[in-house]
Amino acid sequence: MPYRLDIPGQVSEEQLLAIEAVAATVPRGGIVVEVGSLFGRSSWAWAKSVPKGAEVFCIDPWQDNPGVRTMEAEFGIVYGLEQFKAYTNDCPNIHAIQAYSPQGVLWERAIDVYYEDAVHINPILTENVNFWTKWLRADGIACGDDFRPRFPDVVRAARELAETTGGDLHVVDFFWCVIPASAKERPKFKKLAKTLKALADRFESLQVYGSAVSLVPLNEVPAEAEAGGSLCIDLRIVNDGQHPWIGPDEKLVVQGTLTDAEGVVALEHKVPVFEGHLKYDIPIDLQLRLDLNDIAPGLYHLGVTLEGLDAAIGKAFESSILINQVNGRAPSSRRYRFKAGDESCPTLSDGWSSPEGNYTWMVGGSSSVTLECPTSEQDEVWLGIRLHPFASAGTRRDLEIQVDGVRLASANLSLSGELKLKMPARKRTAIRIDLIHSNTSKPSNQTVGNQDHRDLSFAVEYVDIDFSE
Structure with missing residues (x-):
């Protein structure tokens, strides 16, 4: 042959x-x-x-x-x-x-x-x-x-x-x-x-199609992390088959597990993959975030699995992680999750679609949101935004980020990721974030048979505000 x-x-x-x-x-x-x-x-x-x-x-x-x-x-x-x-x-x-x-x-x-x-x-x-x-x-x-x-x-x-x-x-x-x-x-x-x-x-x-699901990291898994901090891994789930992933009564979950040298589970965290995302042959990007606040320093084994399929793929990948001791107090932080039913999800109006299972889409050319942010002039404040570009397979989308009318950054993104930006130090009780995203696309123009006519650019998964005195 x-x-x-x-x-x-x-x-x-x-x-x-x-x-x-x-x-x-x-x-x-x-x-x-x-x-x-x-x-x-x-x-x-x-x-x-x-x-x-x-x-x-x-x-x-x-x-x-x-x-x-x-x-x-x-x-x-x-x-x-x-x-x-x-x-x-x-x-x-x-x-x-x-x-x-x-x-x-x-x-x-x-x-x-x-x-x-x-x-x-x-x-x-x-x-x-x-x-x-x-x-x-x-x-x-x-x-x-x-x-x-x-x-x-x-x-x-x-x-x-x-x-x-x-x-x-x-x-x-x-x-x-x-x-x-x-x-x-x-x-x-x-x-x-x-x-x-x-x-x-x-x-x-031969029925070669079917649920041929894979779970892979989009970035290199870090070899070290800091106790009191967090470990973030960007993931992509793909079904290379041409049939739906799961039945209507089944659930799909990504699980990250840290075990110590004795094999004792020190930390588990699950990220649900919602049924609305389970379009066959369409990749799903998400982030597994492990909070290490209560983890003692030492060498740990990380295993990431995909659970909930009839034929579960088991450990998608595994790695060793060294958790280091950090001197001093870890920065305070607050996370606003832009997901349906989450208590931390802020009030959203113009420029936003309705919150979905794990994120909220920005629609039209601009979106804004106001978040509580009590800080003094001595505080060092960092803004973190986790974004998913629409039609991320090679499509690059422009984004400008303003805080209280001041332009902090502009970016041209094709993959999901987190932007980390330092904000000017000043006394404040809240911040207004304006997101400018002019090049939008309709899902109905991207996928055959899709009836979603929204003008989409990015989905926001969460916004972090980290600050220390």
Whole structure:
């Protein structure tokens, strides 16, 4: 079989079989362009499946991709051009182009297959599709990865290509392929359509979909923490299947547990994942925060689990944490949780949606909130805001933060995280926080079939006010 599952990647065996089938339609001396090659799993399949004399051009920046950190850690590798070449060194027909597509690529050759697996959101996706499809021959094939609810722009792009070419759209797992009208009556493309349909039917009959849930940290788990402080870990939960995660009567909980050297549980904390968040194939970002106020200094074992599924995944990851003694008094603090039913949730009006299970969405172009903050001119005051950008998979959103009319910071965010800002020292009883967020999106434009027409930008999980005299 012309593929290697030992090459790290996110393309399934069923998709590799579909690639093999499409590659068989490439003529001798033909050209395949792959945009988004990662470590080379699909690249190797294209190179080994095309006929003699055909060339495969692999385009990837091979830099700045936080999404591959889990694979880097698992396989002990580093994402980059050298690693790609190491995996594909037995493919002389591969030509690697290190660039951002399409802007960084000079191209003037007709191509037989265009495979899209780079940026899955607009405007970059549309730019790539428009650029590369104009180089396709009349019977050329456009195909790609990630035809799935998580990436509605990919779904729309594939369907629009089928409509504009009068072609047929075939989907195998998350692999999509458009056979244009000008080609679909030719024998080799009839054979391709039959093969892809058989692969799709086989895939469905095997029930490969389902709840394939994973829980991974988004940042490096710290090796040390301070007694009296807190340990915060940003997490992402993903269901790579195409079925709902849980039944209506089931609950899903992330649990963090600290045990000491004797195996005695010193601290447990649970974060519920609410049913309203359980959209299949849509990642959920949340934070596990362990308060270490009553934890004695020493070496502890941290285990993080996901509980509540019929087939629980057990410990998602574990680590050793050294809790250090801190001299002096820990700062006083107050946390306002922006969640439904929480006593600390502040009064919200203009610029806010209704509080949900674990956070509250900001709507429109700006939001404001007033919080109690009794401080003197000698107090050092820090403001912490835990945020979740809407459509965080690569989308960057602008945010400006003002406190009592004074601009404290501006940021351009694509991932969930906490902003920590120092406020000017002065006597006060309360603070007014203004959040300016002009570039919003409607969920109904992001996910196929979604009827949520709110203009969303960020969700706020909590606001911390930390101060010491």
